[in-house]
Amino acid sequence: MVPLAYYLVLSAVLFSVGMTGVLVRRNALIVFMSIELMLNSVNLTFVALSRSLSSIDGQLAVFFTIVVAGVEVVVGLAIIVEIFRSRASVNVDDVDLLRG
């Protein structure tokens, strides 16, 4: 039996790594993958708590997270491709049109 805390700590570490990735990397695609990492770490928390509380609701939340993550990836990657078409770059620092 694995204590619940192990899963929670693993998921906290994965989330922090993903957050650091968003802050460090400038490549929009890798920023995107870091966001996926954070979504997945939260999914792990949901599933772990779902089992420890013997409630199926956590797994339903994961189901909807996966749906939203799929849509997010499709739309986000379409936007990245569009940015690449107009600027020939996927560096997030190059997209500063809204900067004052």
Added chain:
Amino acid sequence: MELILFIPAAALALAGAVGVIASRRAIHSALSLLLVLSALAVLYLLLEAQFIAVLQVIIYAGAIVVLFLFVIMLLHMATGEPTVGGLRAQRAAAVVVGALFLAGLLVVLVRPQTAAVLVVGPGPAFGTAEAVGRALFTRFLLPFELASVILLVGIIAAVTLGKARPPEGRGVS
């Protein structure tokens, strides 16, 4: 006994996570992401969430990572990226912020209640497609229908964004 499976899967997930943010080339990041997703699928199986584990492999590892790979192939980006970002000390600051955030999360998550051993799942039928489907079509029917609307919006958005522009619209930049 579960620890025998948990520790390698957790180690692989962590290694993959570091690989995602530390790889120079986007393709290596995508493959590291695949490693994380597969390791998490193993953990879901350990947690008696068979249906979620299968979804994880089919949708995340199967569809989303492939989409990432297609986009990387389409853009065939130059390797690496400029090491100096907008802010000079951004990398160090980001690592410090990440470590502080992790410390905060651990303070919240590691408590006597969570350190207790996981209870055994409520039975062999927990987390099967049947159990999840039953909840999905009774108590979660409205969110389920809304999910189909979100998917439709996503499809329309992707088609609109990905459509080739007419020539006269090109000059605007």
